[in-house]
Amino acid sequence: IAMLMNPKTFFSRNAGGNVFFGILEDIKDIPGTVIDILVSKKTGRRETSFNPIATAKAEAKGFKKGVTEWLWDIKYGVNTSPTEHEMPRVPSFEGKLGRALEQLLNIAMQLGDRPFFEAAYAKRLDELRRLGRDINSQEAIEDATAYALERVFQNDSEFAKRAYELRRSLGVFGDITIPFAHFPANVFDKLLDYSPIGFARAIKKFGSIGDSGWSQKQFTDTLARAITGTGIILLGYFGCINGLITGGDDDKSEKEEYMEKQAGKKPYAINVNGTYYTYDAFNPVGSLLALGANMAQASNGKEMLMAILQAGMNAGINTMFNQSYLVGLSELFGSGDIAKNLE
Numbered sequence: 001i002a003m004l005m006n007p008k009t010f011f012s013r014n015a016g017g018n019v020f021f022g023i024l025e026d027i028k029d030i031p032g033t034v035i036d037i038l039v040s041k042k043t044g045r046r047e048t049s050f051n052p053i054a055t056a057k058a059e060a061k062g063f064k065k066g067v068t069e070w071l072w073d074i075k076y077g078v079n080t081s082p083t084e085h086e087m088p089r090v091p092s093f094e095g096k097l098g099r100a101l102e103q104l105l106n107i108a109m110q111l112g113d114r115p116f117f118e119a120a121y122a123k124r125l126d127e128l129r130r131l132g133r134d135i136n137s138q139e140a141i142e143d144a145t146a147y148a149l150e151r152v153f154q155n156d157s158e159f160a161k162r163a164y165e166l167r168r169s170l171g172v173f174g175d176i177t178i179p180f181a182h183f184p185a186n187v188f189d190k191l192l193d194y195s196p197i198g199f200a201r202a203i204k205k206f207g208s209i210g211d212s213g214w215s216q217k218q219f220t221d222t223l224a225r226a227i228t229g230t231g232i233i234l235l236g237y238f239g240c241i242n243g244l245i246t247g248g249d250d251d252k253s254e255k256e257e258y259m260e261k262q263a264g265k266k267p268y269a270i271n272v273n274g275t276y277y278t279y280d281a282f283n284p285v286g287s288l289l290a291l292g293a294n295m296a297q298a299s300n301g302k303e304m305l306m307a308i309l310q311a312g313m314n315a316g317i318n319t320m321f322n323q324s325y326l327v328g329l330s331e332l333f334g335s336g337d338i339a340k341n342l343e
Contacts, residue, residue, distance in 0.1 A: 001101055018116040018152055020282045021190070024228065025120075025151060026055060032224030039220060043210055046131045047217040048224075054130065055123050062122025066115030074107060082121075082145070083113040083154055085183075113152045120151035143214050153186035160185040191284035193222050194229025195291070202226060229288050236292025245270050245279070247293030268293070 029050040036048035073080055085106075093099050124144040125135045133140050149155040163181035167174035193201060202223035208215045239245040246269050268290050269276035280286040 001105055015112040015116075017187075017282060018113065020285055021153075022059070022116060022119065022151060024194075024285060026052070028221070028224040028228040029055075030224075031227045032220050035223055036216070036220045039209060039216060043216055045213060045216065047213050048220050049127055049130055051127075051130065054126055058122040058126035059119040062118040062120070063115045065122070066118030067111075069118075070107075070110055070114050073110075079110075081110050081114050082148075083110065083117045083152060085109045085113070113154070117148045117152050117154075121145065121148040124148065139213070143217070146214065147217070150186075150190075153183050153190070155186060157186050157189040159189040187283050190225070191287050193225040194232070194284050194288055196226065196230055196233075198222055198226025198229060229284070232285060232288040233292040233295075236289035237296045238292075239270075239289070240293035240296035243271060245289060245293055246276065247290060247297045 029048060032048045033050040036046055040046050069080060091099050091102055093102060121144045124147040125140065128140050128143065129135045135141075135144075146155065160182050163178065163185035167178045167181050170178070192198060202219055205215070205219040205222055209219045210216075236245060236247075240247055246265065246267055248267050266276040266278055268280040268286070269278045279289055
């Protein structure tokens with residue numbers, strides 16, 4: 001409760017994370033549309049269409065629907081939300097205050113996801129309508145639901161399944177060290193899609209594009225994410241070289257770190273006229289920028305190619321694991337440089 005009710009956690013990592021990821025997902029539809037047009041020459045169908053005006057209208061309508069239904073649920077004391085979270089279904093407290101806090105947390109968590117789910121659901125249905133599909137068909141509804149669950153990191157990815165298995169294997173210790181498995185596992189899954197690893201994942205999916213419209217959509221999105229994410233990594237790389245963003249400070253002396261902090265400089269931050277705003281909370285974008293920035297720092301230090309790539313990968317892993325919802329798992333592997341401790 002203390003962690004999730006923290007305004008910084010709620011607004012920057014939950015609702016804020018959905019906002020930034022939603023924008024990123026819309027941007028990736030630009031290369032995605034080009035890829036889909038090429039793929040359609042083989043499959044004979046279209047699955048992705050970039051139309052920012054239509055998308056904005058649909059998402060605004062869906063977002064409003066999500067907020068409205070959230071308010072109706074509060075008024076009537078019911079839960080009709082299509083999204084879920086990992087809070088216990090059985091009350092943990094017997095007292096009125098404790099139960100009231102749990103209920104408040106459940107309501108707040110829904111607000112962080114439900115409007116964004118409905119926005120993505122409406123966007124996908126509108127996209128299918130523009131591509132000539134029957135949006136009232138069961139296939140279209142299932143497609144839009146799967147798409148919306150991915151958008152809010154609530155899909156059943158392989159990483160999510162493995163995270164649950166790890167938590168169960170650890171018993172009570174797993175519940176303590178990994179209180180959240182689904183969300184962080186899916187964030188990591190999307191981080192891989194947006195990294196150069198996404199190219200390999202897309203190639204693996206290519207063989208199934210003829211199976212269904214959703215298979216084609218997954219291939220198109222994965223490849224488009226890899227292209228978009230690689231661009232973000234390059235943005236972080238050149239942004240760090242030109243002093244616009246910072247990477248980590250692992251290789252700096254304590255004196256250098258102290259002097260920079262006194263000057264207001266922060267690690268993993270964007271420099272706006274001498275004021276630094278951290279970006280590492282907004283995953284997967286934050287991890288991609290960190291990856292590029294640390295690669296730039298390693299290259300400035302005249303490191304060899306493998307050392308540069310290693311520095312970048314470590315930055316991505318550390319940025320991912322140094323989130324509040326993964327603090328228990330981070331401590332399991334040792335605090336500090338998580339990537340180094342995992343080795």
